[in-house]
Amino acid sequence: MRHSDQTKVERAARALRWNIVQMVGPNQKGHLGGSLSIADVVAALYFSKMRHDPENPSWPDRDRFILSKGHVALVQYAALAECGYFSKREFSKLKTLGGMLQGHPDIKSTPGIEANTGSLGQGLSIACGMAAGLKMDGRPSRVYCVLGDGEIAEGQIWEAALAASHYKLDNLVAVLDRNCLQAMGSIVNRFNTNPVVEKWQAFGWHVVEVDGNDVAAVLRALDDLDLVTGKPKILIACTVKGAGLPFAENNVAFHNGSMTTEQFEMARQLFCAEAAVS
Protein backbone atom coordinates (compact mmCIF):
# COMPACT_ATOMS: atom_id res chain seq x y z
CA MET A 1 0.00 0.00 0.00
CA ARG A 2 1.41 3.36 -0.98
CA HIS A 3 1.70 6.26 1.44
CA SER A 4 0.92 9.77 0.26
CA ASP A 5 4.47 10.95 1.06
CA GLN A 6 6.19 7.84 -0.27
CA THR A 7 7.60 9.29 -3.48
CA LYS A 8 8.80 12.43 -1.77
CA VAL A 9 10.50 10.47 1.00
CA GLU A 10 12.08 7.97 -1.38
CA ARG A 11 13.60 10.83 -3.35
CA ALA A 12 14.74 12.45 -0.11
CA ALA A 13 16.37 9.19 0.98
CA ARG A 14 18.36 9.08 -2.26
CA ALA A 15 19.37 12.68 -1.75
CA LEU A 16 20.47 11.91 1.81
CA ARG A 17 22.56 8.99 0.56
CA TRP A 18 24.28 11.18 -1.99
CA ASN A 19 24.87 13.86 0.65
CA ILE A 20 26.42 11.24 2.93
CA VAL A 21 28.69 9.91 0.18
CA GLN A 22 29.71 13.44 -0.80
CA MET A 23 30.57 14.38 2.76
CA VAL A 24 32.90 11.42 3.12
CA GLY A 25 34.34 11.62 -0.40
CA PRO A 26 36.66 9.08 -2.01
CA ASN A 27 39.58 7.58 -0.08
CA GLN A 28 38.45 9.09 3.23
CA LYS A 29 37.12 7.22 6.23
CA GLY A 30 33.58 7.83 7.42
CA HIS A 31 30.71 6.06 9.13
CA LEU A 32 29.00 5.12 5.90
CA GLY A 33 27.41 1.81 6.92
CA GLY A 34 25.28 2.97 9.83
CA SER A 35 24.42 6.26 8.11
CA LEU A 36 23.09 4.47 5.05
CA SER A 37 21.19 1.81 7.02
CA ILE A 38 19.03 4.40 8.77
CA ALA A 39 18.78 6.89 5.87
CA ASP A 40 15.25 5.82 4.91
CA VAL A 41 13.92 6.26 8.44
CA VAL A 42 15.67 9.62 8.81
CA ALA A 43 14.21 10.74 5.47
CA ALA A 44 10.75 9.61 6.58
CA LEU A 45 11.07 11.61 9.78
CA TYR A 46 12.46 14.83 8.34
CA PHE A 47 10.45 14.85 5.11
CA SER A 48 7.12 13.51 6.29
CA LYS A 49 6.58 12.72 9.92
CA MET A 50 8.17 15.46 11.96
CA ARG A 51 6.77 18.93 12.43
CA HIS A 52 9.76 21.22 12.17
CA ASP A 53 10.75 24.49 10.57
CA PRO A 54 14.26 25.03 9.16
CA GLU A 55 13.55 28.76 9.21
CA ASN A 56 12.85 28.59 12.93
CA PRO A 57 14.93 25.76 14.43
CA SER A 58 13.93 26.68 17.99
CA TRP A 59 10.16 26.66 17.37
CA PRO A 60 8.94 25.37 20.78
CA ASP A 61 6.28 23.04 19.35
CA ARG A 62 8.61 21.28 16.89
CA ASP A 63 9.17 17.56 17.05
CA ARG A 64 12.67 16.61 18.19
CA PHE A 65 15.15 14.22 16.62
CA ILE A 66 17.92 12.80 18.81
CA LEU A 67 20.62 10.73 17.17
CA SER A 68 21.70 8.58 20.09
CA LYS A 69 24.05 6.66 17.78
CA GLY A 70 25.87 9.94 17.26
CA HIS A 71 28.72 8.46 15.23
CA VAL A 72 26.43 8.45 12.19
CA ALA A 73 26.15 12.25 12.33
CA LEU A 74 26.54 12.15 8.54
CA VAL A 75 22.93 11.08 8.08
CA GLN A 76 21.59 13.86 10.27
CA TYR A 77 23.80 16.46 8.58
CA ALA A 78 22.58 15.13 5.23
CA ALA A 79 18.96 15.57 6.30
CA LEU A 80 19.42 18.98 7.91
CA ALA A 81 21.18 20.37 4.85
CA GLU A 82 18.58 18.87 2.53
CA CYS A 83 15.87 20.56 4.61
CA GLY A 84 17.70 23.89 4.42
CA TYR A 85 19.03 24.26 7.99
CA PHE A 86 22.43 25.12 6.48
CA SER A 87 24.18 25.16 3.13
CA LYS A 88 25.55 22.03 1.50
CA ARG A 89 28.75 23.99 1.06
CA GLU A 90 29.45 22.99 4.67
CA PHE A 91 29.89 19.36 3.53
CA SER A 92 33.41 20.03 2.26
CA LYS A 93 34.38 21.37 5.70
CA LEU A 94 33.21 18.27 7.60
CA LYS A 95 35.46 17.62 10.60
CA THR A 96 37.76 20.55 9.79
CA LEU A 97 38.92 23.12 12.35
CA GLY A 98 36.21 25.64 13.05
CA GLY A 99 33.78 23.82 10.75
CA MET A 100 30.06 23.68 11.45
CA LEU A 101 29.96 19.89 11.07
CA GLN A 102 31.78 18.24 13.96
CA GLY A 103 32.64 14.55 14.11
CA HIS A 104 29.63 14.01 16.36
CA PRO A 105 26.42 16.07 16.72
CA ASP A 106 26.97 19.31 18.64
CA ILE A 107 24.20 21.73 19.53
CA LYS A 108 26.54 24.68 19.61
CA SER A 109 28.01 24.09 16.18
CA THR A 110 25.16 23.01 13.94
CA PRO A 111 21.65 24.42 13.45
CA GLY A 112 18.98 21.79 13.91
CA ILE A 113 20.96 19.53 16.25
CA GLU A 114 18.95 18.90 19.43
CA ALA A 115 21.46 17.17 21.72
CA ASN A 116 25.14 16.34 22.00
CA THR A 117 25.59 12.65 21.41
CA GLY A 118 28.50 10.41 20.61
CA SER A 119 29.28 8.78 23.91
CA LEU A 120 26.91 5.93 23.20
CA GLY A 121 23.95 5.12 25.39
CA GLN A 122 23.06 8.64 26.50
CA GLY A 123 20.73 9.90 23.78
CA LEU A 124 17.71 7.93 24.89
CA SER A 125 17.95 9.41 28.40
CA ILE A 126 18.17 12.90 26.94
CA ALA A 127 15.18 12.13 24.74
CA CYS A 128 13.25 10.91 27.79
CA GLY A 129 13.99 14.13 29.68
CA MET A 130 12.88 16.16 26.68
CA ALA A 131 9.70 14.16 26.32
CA ALA A 132 8.96 14.63 30.02
CA GLY A 133 9.58 18.39 29.81
CA LEU A 134 7.38 18.75 26.74
CA LYS A 135 4.61 16.80 28.42
CA MET A 136 4.82 19.00 31.53
CA ASP A 137 4.28 22.02 29.32
CA GLY A 138 1.40 20.41 27.45
CA ARG A 139 3.15 20.74 24.11
CA PRO A 140 2.12 18.52 21.20
CA SER A 141 5.75 17.77 20.28
CA ARG A 142 6.99 14.23 19.81
CA VAL A 143 10.57 13.11 20.41
CA TYR A 144 12.20 10.64 18.01
CA CYS A 145 15.41 8.95 19.08
CA VAL A 146 17.54 6.70 16.87
CA LEU A 147 19.53 3.95 18.59
CA GLY A 148 22.08 1.52 17.23
CA ASP A 149 21.83 -2.18 17.87
CA GLY A 150 25.45 -2.22 19.02
CA GLU A 151 24.68 0.76 21.22
CA ILE A 152 22.03 -1.03 23.24
CA ALA A 153 24.78 -2.96 25.00
CA GLU A 154 25.18 0.24 27.03
CA GLY A 155 23.46 -0.19 30.39
CA GLN A 156 22.16 3.38 30.42
CA ILE A 157 19.85 2.52 27.52
CA TRP A 158 17.99 0.18 29.83
CA GLU A 159 17.90 2.72 32.66
CA ALA A 160 16.25 5.09 30.17
CA ALA A 161 13.91 2.34 28.98
CA LEU A 162 12.71 1.87 32.55
CA ALA A 163 12.28 5.61 33.10
CA ALA A 164 10.32 6.11 29.86
CA SER A 165 7.99 3.33 30.82
CA HIS A 166 7.62 4.49 34.44
CA TYR A 167 6.75 8.02 33.32
CA LYS A 168 4.51 6.76 30.48
CA LEU A 169 6.28 8.89 27.89
CA ASP A 170 3.96 8.25 24.97
CA ASN A 171 5.33 11.27 23.13
CA LEU A 172 8.62 9.38 22.77
CA VAL A 173 9.38 7.12 19.81
CA ALA A 174 12.69 5.27 19.74
CA VAL A 175 13.91 3.75 16.51
CA LEU A 176 16.35 0.86 16.76
CA ASP A 177 18.54 0.67 13.67
CA ARG A 178 18.80 -3.09 13.67
CA ASN A 179 21.43 -3.58 11.01
CA CYS A 180 22.86 -6.51 12.96
CA LEU A 181 26.47 -5.34 12.67
CA GLN A 182 28.53 -3.60 15.32
CA ALA A 183 31.95 -2.05 14.72
CA MET A 184 33.86 -5.32 14.97
CA GLY A 185 31.47 -7.75 13.34
CA SER A 186 28.02 -9.26 13.62
CA ILE A 187 26.00 -8.56 16.75
CA VAL A 188 25.24 -12.26 17.16
CA ASN A 189 28.90 -13.26 17.13
CA ARG A 190 30.51 -10.31 18.88
CA PHE A 191 28.08 -9.30 21.64
CA ASN A 192 24.58 -10.59 21.26
CA THR A 193 21.91 -8.07 22.24
CA ASN A 194 19.07 -10.27 20.93
CA PRO A 195 16.23 -10.88 21.38
CA VAL A 196 15.28 -7.23 21.09
CA VAL A 197 11.50 -7.35 20.70
CA GLU A 198 10.97 -9.28 23.91
CA LYS A 199 13.40 -7.09 25.84
CA TRP A 200 11.64 -3.84 24.94
CA GLN A 201 8.24 -5.40 25.58
CA ALA A 202 9.42 -6.57 28.99
CA PHE A 203 10.53 -3.01 29.75
CA GLY A 204 6.98 -1.81 29.09
CA TRP A 205 7.32 -0.43 25.58
CA HIS A 206 5.01 -0.76 22.62
CA VAL A 207 7.11 -2.54 20.02
CA VAL A 208 6.69 -2.63 16.25
CA GLU A 209 9.05 -4.32 13.81
CA VAL A 210 9.38 -3.01 10.30
CA ASP A 211 11.63 -3.27 7.24
CA GLY A 212 13.60 -0.10 7.91
CA ASN A 213 14.66 0.28 4.30
CA ASP A 214 11.09 0.13 2.99
CA VAL A 215 9.94 3.74 3.00
CA ALA A 216 6.24 2.98 2.69
CA ALA A 217 6.36 0.50 5.54
CA VAL A 218 8.29 2.93 7.75
CA LEU A 219 5.84 5.75 7.05
CA ARG A 220 2.85 3.58 7.85
CA ALA A 221 4.45 2.29 11.04
CA LEU A 222 5.31 5.82 12.22
CA ASP A 223 1.71 6.91 11.58
CA ASP A 224 0.35 3.91 13.47
CA LEU A 225 2.55 4.70 16.48
CA ASP A 226 0.76 8.03 16.89
CA LEU A 227 -2.33 6.09 17.91
CA VAL A 228 -0.64 4.27 20.79
CA THR A 229 -0.99 6.08 24.12
CA GLY A 230 0.10 5.51 27.69
CA LYS A 231 3.52 4.02 26.97
CA PRO A 232 6.73 4.75 25.05
CA LYS A 233 7.07 3.22 21.62
CA ILE A 234 9.91 1.68 19.69
CA LEU A 235 10.20 0.94 16.03
CA ILE A 236 12.58 -1.94 15.48
CA ALA A 237 13.83 -0.98 12.04
CA CYS A 238 15.33 -4.06 10.42
CA THR A 239 17.88 -2.57 8.07
CA VAL A 240 20.87 -3.43 5.93
CA LYS A 241 24.09 -1.78 6.97
CA GLY A 242 25.38 0.21 4.01
CA ALA A 243 21.94 0.06 2.36
CA GLY A 244 21.95 1.37 -1.20
CA LEU A 245 25.64 0.88 -1.92
CA PRO A 246 26.10 -2.70 -3.13
CA PHE A 247 29.78 -2.83 -2.19
CA ALA A 248 29.03 -1.61 1.34
CA GLU A 249 25.91 -3.62 2.12
CA ASN A 250 26.36 -5.94 5.09
CA ASN A 251 30.07 -5.24 4.87
CA VAL A 252 31.49 -4.48 8.30
CA ALA A 253 34.50 -2.79 6.72
CA PHE A 254 32.17 0.13 5.96
CA HIS A 255 31.20 0.70 9.60
CA ASN A 256 33.89 3.37 9.39
CA GLY A 257 35.43 2.72 6.00
CA SER A 258 36.56 4.48 2.88
CA MET A 259 35.44 4.23 -0.73
CA THR A 260 37.86 3.91 -3.60
CA THR A 261 37.55 6.49 -6.36
CA GLU A 262 35.71 3.88 -8.47
CA GLN A 263 33.29 3.11 -5.65
CA PHE A 264 32.64 6.82 -5.15
CA GLU A 265 31.81 7.16 -8.85
CA MET A 266 29.45 4.19 -8.62
CA ALA A 267 27.70 5.91 -5.68
CA ARG A 268 27.41 9.09 -7.71
CA GLN A 269 25.69 7.22 -10.50
CA LEU A 270 23.35 5.44 -8.09
CA PHE A 271 22.23 8.47 -6.09
CA CYS A 272 23.10 11.64 -7.88
CA ALA A 273 20.98 11.56 -11.04
CA GLU A 274 17.75 12.49 -9.33
CA ALA A 275 19.04 13.51 -5.95
CA ALA A 276 17.50 16.94 -5.60
CA VAL A 277 14.28 16.93 -3.63
CA SER A 278 11.55 19.13 -5.01
Next chain:
Amino acid sequence: MNVQNLRETYGRTLVELGAENPNIVVLEGDLGKSTMSCYFEEAFPNRYFEMGIAEANMTSFAGGLSLTGKIPFTNSFAAFAAGRAYDQIRQGLCLPNLNVKIVGSSAGLSDYGDGSTHQTVEDIAIMRAIPNLTVLVPSDAIETRKMVRAMAAHHGPVYMRVTRTDLPDVFPEDQDFVIGKPYLIRDGKDVVVFANGAMVSKALEAADLAIANNLSIRVVNVSSLKPVDEMALRDLAQGMRGIVTAEEHSVIGGLASIITYVFRKSGLPIECVGIEDRFGQSAENVEVLFEEYGLTSKHIVDAATSVAGAGA
Protein backbone atom coordinates in the same frame (compact mmCIF):
# COMPACT_ATOMS: atom_id res chain seq x y z
CA MET B 1 27.93 29.44 67.80
CA ASN B 2 24.87 28.43 65.84
CA VAL B 3 25.22 25.03 64.16
CA GLN B 4 23.06 23.97 61.21
CA ASN B 5 22.67 21.15 58.74
CA LEU B 6 23.50 22.12 55.17
CA ARG B 7 21.36 19.42 53.54
CA GLU B 8 18.36 20.62 55.48
CA THR B 9 18.94 24.17 54.29
CA TYR B 10 19.51 22.95 50.76
CA GLY B 11 16.18 21.10 50.73
CA ARG B 12 14.29 24.08 52.14
CA THR B 13 15.91 26.45 49.66
CA LEU B 14 14.86 24.25 46.76
CA VAL B 15 11.27 24.62 47.93
CA GLU B 16 11.65 28.42 48.08
CA LEU B 17 13.01 28.43 44.56
CA GLY B 18 10.28 26.09 43.40
CA ALA B 19 7.65 28.53 44.64
CA GLU B 20 9.33 31.40 42.83
CA ASN B 21 10.10 29.72 39.53
CA PRO B 22 7.86 27.08 37.92
CA ASN B 23 10.77 25.93 35.74
CA ILE B 24 12.69 24.52 38.70
CA VAL B 25 12.44 20.71 38.63
CA VAL B 26 14.15 18.18 40.88
CA LEU B 27 15.48 14.71 40.10
CA GLU B 28 16.46 12.19 42.74
CA GLY B 29 18.36 8.91 42.76
CA ASP B 30 16.37 7.27 45.57
CA LEU B 31 18.11 9.18 48.37
CA GLY B 32 15.54 11.94 48.88
CA LYS B 33 15.50 11.64 52.67
CA SER B 34 19.29 11.99 52.77
CA THR B 35 19.76 14.69 50.15
CA MET B 36 16.61 16.38 51.53
CA SER B 37 15.07 16.75 48.09
CA CYS B 38 12.08 15.12 49.84
CA TYR B 39 10.84 18.60 50.82
CA PHE B 40 10.54 19.56 47.17
CA GLU B 41 8.68 16.33 46.45
CA GLU B 42 6.20 17.18 49.18
CA ALA B 43 5.70 20.72 47.90
CA PHE B 44 5.78 20.11 44.13
CA PRO B 45 5.13 16.43 43.37
CA ASN B 46 4.49 17.14 39.68
CA ARG B 47 7.91 18.72 39.25
CA TYR B 48 9.78 15.97 41.09
CA PHE B 49 11.25 12.97 39.30
CA GLU B 50 12.19 9.87 41.25
CA MET B 51 14.76 8.40 38.86
CA GLY B 52 15.55 5.25 40.80
CA ILE B 53 19.07 4.11 41.47
CA ALA B 54 20.25 5.08 38.00
CA GLU B 55 22.44 8.16 38.23
CA ALA B 56 23.64 8.05 34.62
CA ASN B 57 20.11 8.18 33.28
CA MET B 58 19.11 10.81 35.84
CA THR B 59 21.90 13.11 34.67
CA SER B 60 21.22 12.81 30.95
CA PHE B 61 17.45 12.98 31.58
CA ALA B 62 18.06 16.28 33.38
CA GLY B 63 19.89 17.46 30.27
CA GLY B 64 16.81 16.67 28.20
CA LEU B 65 14.58 18.57 30.64
CA SER B 66 16.88 21.58 30.45
CA LEU B 67 16.56 21.54 26.66
CA THR B 68 12.85 22.22 27.13
CA GLY B 69 13.55 25.24 29.37
CA LYS B 70 13.47 23.57 32.78
CA ILE B 71 16.11 24.20 35.44
CA PRO B 72 16.81 20.72 36.81
CA PHE B 73 18.59 19.95 40.08
CA THR B 74 19.88 16.36 40.23
CA ASN B 75 20.49 14.75 43.61
CA SER B 76 22.56 11.87 44.85
CA PHE B 77 25.58 11.27 47.04
CA ALA B 78 28.63 13.04 45.62
CA ALA B 79 30.32 9.67 45.04
CA PHE B 80 27.62 8.77 42.51
CA ALA B 81 26.57 12.23 41.30
CA ALA B 82 30.12 13.09 40.24
CA GLY B 83 31.63 9.62 40.00
CA ARG B 84 29.10 7.38 38.37
CA ALA B 85 27.68 10.07 36.12
CA TYR B 86 31.01 11.66 35.12
CA ASP B 87 30.64 10.86 31.44
CA GLN B 88 27.03 12.04 31.34
CA ILE B 89 28.06 15.34 32.96
CA ARG B 90 30.94 15.73 30.54
CA GLN B 91 29.30 14.71 27.29
CA GLY B 92 25.66 15.53 27.75
CA LEU B 93 25.71 18.60 30.02
CA CYS B 94 29.02 20.44 29.84
CA LEU B 95 29.84 20.08 26.13
CA PRO B 96 26.54 21.78 25.19
CA ASN B 97 26.70 23.98 28.34
CA LEU B 98 23.24 22.95 29.54
CA ASN B 99 21.50 24.59 32.46
CA VAL B 100 21.61 21.65 34.89
CA LYS B 101 22.56 21.75 38.56
CA ILE B 102 24.24 18.68 40.02
CA VAL B 103 24.20 18.40 43.78
CA GLY B 104 26.59 15.89 45.32
CA SER B 105 25.47 15.22 48.86
CA SER B 106 27.18 13.50 51.82
CA ALA B 107 30.46 14.58 50.27
CA GLY B 108 34.02 14.30 51.52
CA LEU B 109 34.42 12.06 54.57
CA SER B 110 31.09 13.16 56.03
CA ASP B 111 29.33 9.86 55.41
CA TYR B 112 31.65 8.40 58.02
CA GLY B 113 29.74 5.18 58.66
CA ASP B 114 29.33 4.06 55.07
CA GLY B 115 33.04 4.34 54.46
CA SER B 116 35.14 4.69 51.33
CA THR B 117 32.48 3.67 48.79
CA HIS B 118 30.27 6.57 49.80
CA GLN B 119 32.96 9.12 50.64
CA THR B 120 34.58 11.40 48.07
CA VAL B 121 38.18 12.52 48.14
CA GLU B 122 38.29 13.36 44.43
CA ASP B 123 34.93 14.76 43.27
CA ILE B 124 36.16 18.36 43.10
CA ALA B 125 39.20 17.31 41.08
CA ILE B 126 37.08 15.44 38.54
CA MET B 127 34.47 18.16 38.24
CA ARG B 128 36.93 21.05 38.06
CA ALA B 129 38.68 19.51 35.09
CA ILE B 130 35.53 19.59 32.94
CA PRO B 131 35.25 22.74 30.80
CA ASN B 132 32.13 24.91 31.28
CA LEU B 133 31.35 23.45 34.70
CA THR B 134 31.05 25.74 37.73
CA VAL B 135 32.17 24.05 40.97
CA LEU B 136 31.02 25.21 44.41
CA VAL B 137 31.47 24.10 48.04
CA PRO B 138 29.48 25.92 50.74
CA SER B 139 31.05 26.49 54.16
CA ASP B 140 27.84 26.53 56.19
CA ALA B 141 24.04 26.64 55.96
CA ILE B 142 23.89 30.41 55.44
CA GLU B 143 26.16 30.19 52.42
CA THR B 144 24.33 27.09 51.17
CA ARG B 145 21.09 29.00 50.90
CA LYS B 146 22.69 31.90 49.06
CA MET B 147 24.68 29.56 46.85
CA VAL B 148 21.69 27.46 45.79
CA ARG B 149 19.88 30.63 44.80
CA ALA B 150 22.92 31.80 42.84
CA MET B 151 23.13 28.42 41.09
CA ALA B 152 19.54 28.69 39.95
CA ALA B 153 20.11 32.22 38.67
CA HIS B 154 23.28 31.24 36.80
CA HIS B 155 22.78 29.85 33.29
CA GLY B 156 24.98 26.80 32.78
CA PRO B 157 26.00 23.57 34.47
CA VAL B 158 26.98 23.74 38.14
CA TYR B 159 28.28 21.12 40.55
CA MET B 160 27.76 21.77 44.26
CA ARG B 161 29.16 19.47 46.91
CA VAL B 162 27.30 19.35 50.23
CA THR B 163 28.52 17.80 53.44
CA ARG B 164 26.45 15.59 55.71
CA THR B 165 28.03 17.16 58.78
CA ASP B 166 26.32 19.92 60.79
CA LEU B 167 28.51 23.01 60.62
CA PRO B 168 28.75 26.23 62.62
CA ASP B 169 27.60 29.42 60.90
CA VAL B 170 30.59 31.29 59.49
CA PHE B 171 29.24 33.15 56.45
CA PRO B 172 27.87 36.63 57.25
CA GLU B 173 24.09 36.75 56.91
CA ASP B 174 24.31 40.18 55.24
CA GLN B 175 26.96 39.12 52.72
CA ASP B 176 25.82 38.40 49.17
CA PHE B 177 27.19 35.27 47.55
CA VAL B 178 28.67 35.81 44.10
CA ILE B 179 29.99 32.88 42.07
CA GLY B 180 33.77 33.15 41.71
CA LYS B 181 34.42 35.38 44.69
CA PRO B 182 36.57 34.31 47.67
CA TYR B 183 35.38 35.69 51.02
CA LEU B 184 37.41 37.06 53.87
CA ILE B 185 35.90 35.47 56.99
CA ARG B 186 38.44 36.62 59.59
CA ASP B 187 41.33 38.97 59.18
CA GLY B 188 44.86 38.27 60.36
CA LYS B 189 48.33 39.56 59.60
CA ASP B 190 50.77 36.64 59.38
CA VAL B 191 49.39 33.71 57.43
CA VAL B 192 46.38 33.33 55.18
CA VAL B 193 44.43 30.07 55.25
CA PHE B 194 42.44 29.44 52.09
CA ALA B 195 39.79 26.95 53.12
CA ASN B 196 36.43 25.64 52.00
CA GLY B 197 33.55 23.54 53.23
CA ALA B 198 33.93 22.14 56.73
CA MET B 199 37.53 23.35 56.83
CA VAL B 200 36.50 27.00 57.06
CA SER B 201 35.23 26.49 60.61
CA LYS B 202 38.32 24.39 61.37
CA ALA B 203 40.46 27.29 60.13
CA LEU B 204 38.59 29.68 62.44
CA GLU B 205 39.34 27.35 65.36
CA ALA B 206 42.96 27.30 64.22
CA ALA B 207 43.05 31.09 64.20
CA ASP B 208 41.90 31.09 67.83
CA LEU B 209 44.48 28.47 68.80
CA ALA B 210 47.30 30.25 67.01
CA ILE B 211 46.92 33.37 69.11
CA ALA B 212 48.68 31.50 71.90
CA ASN B 213 51.63 31.00 69.52
CA ASN B 214 51.64 34.69 68.69
CA LEU B 215 50.51 33.87 65.19
CA SER B 216 47.76 35.84 63.47
CA ILE B 217 45.78 33.85 60.91
CA ARG B 218 43.60 35.29 58.18
CA VAL B 219 40.79 32.96 57.06
CA VAL B 220 39.47 33.09 53.52
CA ASN B 221 36.56 30.98 52.31
CA VAL B 222 37.19 29.79 48.75
CA SER B 223 33.75 28.38 48.12
CA SER B 224 33.93 28.89 44.35
CA LEU B 225 36.51 26.46 43.01
CA LYS B 226 35.68 27.26 39.42
CA PRO B 227 35.56 29.98 38.39
CA VAL B 228 37.64 31.68 41.03
CA ASP B 229 38.77 35.29 41.04
CA GLU B 230 42.57 34.89 41.02
CA MET B 231 43.18 38.60 41.45
CA ALA B 232 41.05 38.58 44.60
CA LEU B 233 43.02 35.59 45.92
CA ARG B 234 46.28 37.49 45.34
CA ASP B 235 44.89 40.56 47.07
CA LEU B 236 43.88 38.43 50.06
CA ALA B 237 47.45 37.15 50.40
CA GLN B 238 48.99 40.63 50.34
CA GLY B 239 51.37 41.18 53.24
CA MET B 240 51.19 37.55 54.40
CA ARG B 241 54.30 35.55 55.31
CA GLY B 242 52.84 32.31 54.04
CA ILE B 243 49.81 30.46 52.74
CA VAL B 244 47.95 27.38 53.96
CA THR B 245 45.21 25.55 52.08
CA ALA B 246 42.64 23.48 53.96
CA GLU B 247 40.12 21.17 52.33
CA GLU B 248 38.22 17.95 53.02
CA HIS B 249 39.42 16.55 49.71
CA SER B 250 42.51 15.08 48.13
CA VAL B 251 45.43 17.47 47.82
CA ILE B 252 45.31 16.49 44.14
CA GLY B 253 43.04 18.60 41.99
CA GLY B 254 41.18 20.69 44.55
CA LEU B 255 41.96 23.82 46.52
CA ALA B 256 45.63 22.90 47.01
CA SER B 257 46.04 22.69 43.24
CA ILE B 258 44.28 26.00 42.67
CA ILE B 259 46.28 27.93 45.24
CA THR B 260 49.67 26.45 44.38
CA TYR B 261 48.97 27.30 40.74
CA VAL B 262 47.81 30.86 41.42
CA PHE B 263 50.76 31.58 43.73
CA ARG B 264 53.38 29.66 41.76
CA LYS B 265 55.42 32.80 41.09
CA SER B 266 54.78 34.55 44.41
CA GLY B 267 57.72 33.14 46.34
CA LEU B 268 55.43 32.66 49.34
CA PRO B 269 55.76 29.39 51.26
CA ILE B 270 52.66 27.19 50.93
CA GLU B 271 51.51 24.21 53.01
CA CYS B 272 48.51 22.08 52.08
CA VAL B 273 46.16 20.54 54.64
CA GLY B 274 44.12 17.93 52.85
CA ILE B 275 43.78 14.23 52.23
CA GLU B 276 46.91 12.58 50.95
CA ASP B 277 46.37 10.30 47.97
CA ARG B 278 44.20 7.67 49.64
CA PHE B 279 40.58 6.60 50.05
CA GLY B 280 38.37 7.18 53.07
CA GLN B 281 37.14 4.45 55.44
CA SER B 282 34.43 3.79 58.00
CA ALA B 283 34.69 5.34 61.44
CA GLU B 284 32.56 5.94 64.50
CA ASN B 285 32.26 9.65 63.77
CA VAL B 286 33.58 12.25 61.38
CA GLU B 287 35.94 13.84 63.90
CA VAL B 288 37.87 10.57 64.18
CA LEU B 289 38.28 10.63 60.41
CA PHE B 290 39.40 14.26 60.40
CA GLU B 291 42.07 13.31 62.94
CA GLU B 292 43.16 10.26 60.93
CA TYR B 293 43.36 12.22 57.67
CA GLY B 294 45.10 15.27 59.12
CA LEU B 295 42.18 17.70 58.83
CA THR B 296 41.98 19.21 62.33
CA SER B 297 42.51 22.78 63.51
CA LYS B 298 45.77 21.56 65.07
CA HIS B 299 46.99 20.47 61.61
CA ILE B 300 46.16 23.92 60.27
CA VAL B 301 48.03 25.62 63.12
CA ASP B 302 51.07 23.43 62.49
CA ALA B 303 50.98 24.22 58.78
CA ALA B 304 50.56 27.93 59.48
CA THR B 305 53.43 27.91 61.97
CA SER B 306 55.59 26.16 59.44
CA VAL B 307 54.94 28.65 56.62
CA ALA B 308 55.24 31.61 58.98
CA GLY B 309 58.68 30.37 60.02
CA ALA B 310 59.70 29.69 56.46
CA GLY B 311 58.54 33.10 55.31
CA ALA B 312 60.01 35.04 58.24
